[in-house]
Amino acid sequence: MSGHTRRRWLQRQGLLAGVLASGALGSGCSTTATGTGPVGERGARIAVIGGGFAGASCARALKSTRPDLAVTLFEPRRRYTACPLSNLALIGARTLSQQEFGYDDLRRVGVDVVHQAVAGIDPGSHTLSLDDGTAASWDLLVLATGIEIDYGALPGYDETAAARLPHAWLAGAQTRLLARQLRALPENGVVIITVPNNPYRCPPGPYERASLIAHYLKQAKPRAKLLVLDAKDRFSKQGLFQAAWAAHYDGILEWHGQADGATITAVDAARSAVLTEFEAITGDVINVIPPQHAGALARAAGLSDASGWCPIEVPSFRSTRAADVYVIGDAAIANGMPKSAFAANAQARLAALQILRQLDGLEPLDSKLLNTCYSLISPTLGISVADVYQPGARRWEPVAGAGGTSPARATTAVRQAEAVYARRWFEHLTGSVFGAPA
Amino acid sequence: MSRSATLRRAGLLGLLLGGLALTLPAAADSSAEEADSSTEESLEKSVAPSGASAATGETLALPCGGCHGPGSALGHLGELSVAALREALDAYANGTRPGTLMPRLARGYDAAERAAIARALGAPASPGAGTP
Numbered sequence: 001m002s003g004h005t006r007r008r009w010l011q012r013q014g015l016l017a018g019v020l021a022s023g024a025l026g027s028g029c030s031t032t033a034t035g036t037g038p039v040g041e042r043g044a045r046i047a048v049i050g051g052g053f054a055g056a057s058c059a060r061a062l063k064s065t066r067p068d069l070a071v072t073l074f075e076p077r078r079r080y081t082a083c084p085l086s087n088l089a090l091i092g093a094r095t096l097s098q099q100e101f102g103y104d105d106l107r108r109v110g111v112d113v114v115h116q117a118v119a120g121i122d123p124g125s126h127t128l129s130l131d132d133g134t135a136a137s138w139d140l141l142v143l144a145t146g147i148e149i150d151y152g153a154l155p156g157y158d159e160t161a162a163a164r165l166p167h168a169w170l171a172g173a174q175t176r177l178l179a180r181q182l183r184a185l186p187e188n189g190v191v192i193i194t195v196p197n198n199p200y201r202c203p204p205g206p207y208e209r210a211s212l213i214a215h216y217l218k219q220a221k222p223r224a225k226l227l228v229l230d231a232k233d234r235f236s237k238q239g240l241f242q243a244a245w246a247a248h249y250d251g252i253l254e255w256h257g258q259a260d261g262a263t264i265t266a267v268d269a270a271r272s273a274v275l276t277e278f279e280a281i282t283g284d285v286i287n288v289i290p291p292q293h294a295g296a297l298a299r300a301a302g303l304s305d306a307s308g309w310c311p312i313e314v315p316s317f318r319s320t321r322a323a324d325v326y327v328i329g330d331a332a333i334a335n336g337m338p339k340s341a342f343a344a345n346a347q348a349r350l351a352a353l354q355i356l357r358q359l360d361g362l363e364p365l366d367s368k369l370l371n372t373c374y375s376l377i378s379p380t381l382g383i384s385v386a387d388v389y390q391p392g393a394r395r396w397e398p399v400a401g402a403g404g405t406s407p408a409r410a411t412t413a414v415r416q417a418e419a420v421y422a423r424r425w426f427e428h429l430t431g432s433v434f435g436a437p438a
Numbered sequence: 439m440s441r442s443a444t445l446r447r448a449g450l451l452g453l454l455l456g457g458l459a460l461t462l463p464a465a466a467d468s469s470a471e472e473a474d475s476s477t478e479e480s481l482e483k484s485v486a487p488s489g490a491s492a493a494t495g496e497t498l499a500l501p502c503g504g505c506h507g508p509g510s511a512l513g514h515l516g517e518l519s520v521a522a523l524r525e526a527l528d529a530y531a532n533g534t535r536p537g538t539l540m541p542r543l544a545r546g547y548d549a550a551e552r553a554a555i556a557r558a559l560g561a562p563a564s565p566g567a568g569t570p
Contacts, residue, residue, distance in 0.1 A: 315490055346501035353497060364490040367497035368551070370543055372504070386539055388546025391490070402546030406538065418538055421512065428510040432503065 044069055044359050047128060047138035049118050049297070051075030051103060053082070053341040054329025055144030056433050057348035058355075059111045066356060067110060072136070074128075076117040078102065080434065081171040083202065084341050084374075085426050087209045090168065090179045091216035093379045099171055105435025121301035123322035139324065140355055143303060143310065144348070146330045147201045147339070148295030150308065154267060157290050161269035165286040169201060181285045182213065188223040192283035194264045194274055195230040196291045199309070201330050201339045204236035204385065206289050208375040211241065214249035215378045226253045227283065229264055229274065233257040236338075237375060237385050237405050244377035264288075294331040309333045315391040316364035317351040326351050335395035336387070343371040345429060366391055368399065374422035382418030495554030498547065502559060520560035527552040 048059045051073050063071040079100045088094035103113040116130040121141065129135045149167055151158050157165070168178040185191065191213060195206040210228045217224045226249075234257075235241075245253050256262035266275040273282045293299075293308030303310045303321055310327040311320045317332065319325040328351045329344035337343045346369050354364045372386045387403035389396040406418060505512045515523055529535035530544035531552060547555065 342501075342504050345504050349500040349503060350497065353500070362491070365497050366490045366493045367500065368493065368546065370501045370546065372539060372543075384539055386542045388543060399546040402542060402544075404542050414538060421538065424511040425505050428507060428512060429504055431509070432507055 044139045045137065046071045046140050046142065046355065047136060048073045048142040048144060049121070049128070050144035050146055050329070050331075051077070051080055051106075051113070052144065052146050052329065052344065053429070053433060054146070054331075054344035054348045055142065056080070056103075056106060057345045058142050058144060058328060058352050060106055060109060060433065061349055061352035062355060063110045065352065066359075069359075070112070071110070072112040072114055072138075073103070073106060074114050074116060074118050074130070075103065076115055076131070078115055081175070082341070082426075082430060083169075083171045083205075084429075085376075085423070086168075086171040086175050087205070087212045088376070088379060089171075089175055090182060090209065091212050091379075092179070092183075093212070096171070096175060101430055101434035103434070108435075118297060121297065121303070121325075123301060123303070123319075123325055126324065140358065141325045142351065142355070143298060143301075143319070143325060143327045143331055144329045144344075145295055145297055147292040150291040150293045153291035153293075154264065154288070156267035156269065156275075157288055161267055162288070164269045165267060165272070165288045167288055167290055169205075169289055169292070178285070178287055182216065185217075185221060185224055185285050187221050189221070189225075189284035190282075191217070191224065191226045191285045191287070192274060192281065193226070193228045193287045193289065195228065195232070195235075195289050197231045199339060200289070200292050202373070203338050203340075204241075204373055204375045206230075207235060207237065207241045208377070209287070210253060210255070211244060211249070211375075211377045212379070214245070214253040217252050218249060222252075224252070227281070228253065228255040229262040229276070229281070230255065230257045231263040233259050236373070237383055239408055240383045240405055241375075241377065243408065244381070244383075248378065298327075298331055303327060304331075305333075307333065313364075314394060314396055315350070315366055316354045316358075317347060318354070318364075326355060336398045337369065337371055337389055337396050338373065340371055340373050341429065342373065342425075343369070345433065346370060369396065372425070374418060374425060376419055376422060377415070378419075380419050381412070381415040382420075382422045383415065384418055384421075493551075495551075495556075495558035498551055499555045499558040502555070506559075515559040516561055518560050519563060520556050521563070523560040524553050524556035527556060 046062055046069055048055045048071065055073060059071050059073040062069055079102050081096065082099045082101060085094060086099050089096045089099065107113055116132055118128050119131050120129045126139065127135055127137050149169065166174045166178040168174040193206060193210055210226060214226050217226060261276055261278050263276060264274045265277055267288055268275060268280065271282065272286060273280045274286060294304045294310050298304040298310055303319055303325060305311050310332050312318060312327050312332050312334065313320055317326045317328050319327050328347040330339040334343065334347065350367055350369060357364060369389045370387065372384060374382050374384045376382050383406040385405045388399040390399050502515065506515045508514050526535060527544050530537055530540045533541065544552065
């Protein structure tokens with residue numbers, strides 16, 4: 001895959017480097033910079049790859065703050081399907097259309113949105129190539145491509161297997177597939193969710209999903225069971241989740257961790273089974289949340305390291321592996337910061353500011369960042385985890401004494417309030433990033 | 439049934455903390471000292487040095503926009519005065535104002551940082567309004 005991409009890229013490079021993808025890219029551009037210094041105050045060309053929470057936030061912040069910049073957002077999809085709250089869509093408590101957002105509002109503020117997949121990035125020549133064969137030059141590049149499923153990391157789990165045993169970890173068609181399978185589950189059926197090791201997108205997400213599916217089974221198929229097979233023994237908001245499971249889903253939801261031998265070593269899609277070191281476990285519906293990485297584009301461009309993710313400098317979010325490249329959101333190694341929509345948005349806002357400083361020839365600014373992740377333990381009950389982060393020598397580190405989870409003992413009213421706040425947060429964040437729902 | 443093997447091994451959960459280290463005391467307990475207007479100086483010391491320029495209220499306030507802003511049902515901080523916002527942040531940090539999330543977040547900022555955030559986000563005092 002990467003070799004193929006690379007070859008195509010090399011073939012094109014001689015012909016296409018320097019060709020502009022769109023007219024907007026050409027306006028008043030300075031000469032291409034080759035170092036980390038200023039690249040010219042006006043008209044610099046910023047290429048943002050990926051139109052999720054990180055990329056769309058960064059593109060908007062850059063263009064809104066400095067309208068003279070030529071900001072191009074490369075995103076193959078015309079509509080973005082947001083992951084937060086999408087677990088509600090699995091159980092029919094929300095429609096996926098409520099999760100979908102377009103790019104018209106970004107265009108309205110002057111961002112040039114190009115619905116093409118980026119086939120290759122060449123940091124050396126400050127160019128990128130698109131799937132349609134065109135190429136574009138950039139002065140600064142922001143990689144915000146999120147996660148890719150690491151097919152090949154789990155034997156037996158490839159795209160064909162995912163069509164039978166959905167991951168539903170990229171919201172959209174996979175979410176619909178898993179929702180359909182859950183509706184068709186036999187009355188006494190068994191649902192299995194497998195959870196990978198860290199790091200992966202949305203650390204508490206698998207446990208919110210387990211909670212909501214258990215809620216659905218309790219209402220609609222009380223004789224069915226949910227088995228969560230986890231490669232870890234410790235997980236986000238564990239105490240709160242396990243207390244909620246004991247209180248609400250006893251006899252329905254069963255969680256097993258690595259110490260129980262629950263780590264999945266392979267998948268047998270034909271038999272609808274997952275394999276541990278000890279046995280094959282069959283289920284009527286199997287949701288495989290597989291290992292993830294920053295993806296083929298980042299790897300081919302040399303922006304990811306052996307971990308599969310992209311190392312960054314603190315506090316600038318500049319790549320440690322290429323000049324004039326920034327990496328934000330799930331693709332980046334932000335250390336203590338989780339791969340979450342909130343973190344992606346916060347990183348994007350700070351990275352936009354750091355980019356403007358680089359354009360002005362200034363050194364990066366220190367700052368603190370914060371993250372908040374809400375999780376639903378039922379459609380009407382919520383919990384949260386929050387942390388504040390500060391730059392350490394080489395990593396974003398949590399600020400001691402701050403952050404933490406919702407209290408273990410809380411009234412129903414408090415849990416209900418956090419479920420309401422989760423929805424309000426989603427509405428505000430998506431509205432401020434994408435505009436109103438498409 | 440297929441779950442027997444995993445059940446056999448239940449009860450062996452590791453008790454090691456895999457999560458974030460939250461046991462150290464806050465780096466600077468600022469509740470005693472009231473930050474004055476010389477905030478730039480204070481901020482210089484407050485964020486760990488990494489070879490970068492010192493944080494400003496504007497940069498510290500950036501992530502607040504994830505929840506707060508015009509039209510947000512979680513509140514638009516620009517509708518509060520600087521003084522009211524600072525008072526609220528201080529009260530959250532000092533544990534005198536209840537909240538689901540904000541006390542956990544406010545504790546991550548010292549008094550000077552909270553004051554700088556309030557100045558960055560709060561509505562400027564209107565002339566003659568009597569706010570400092």
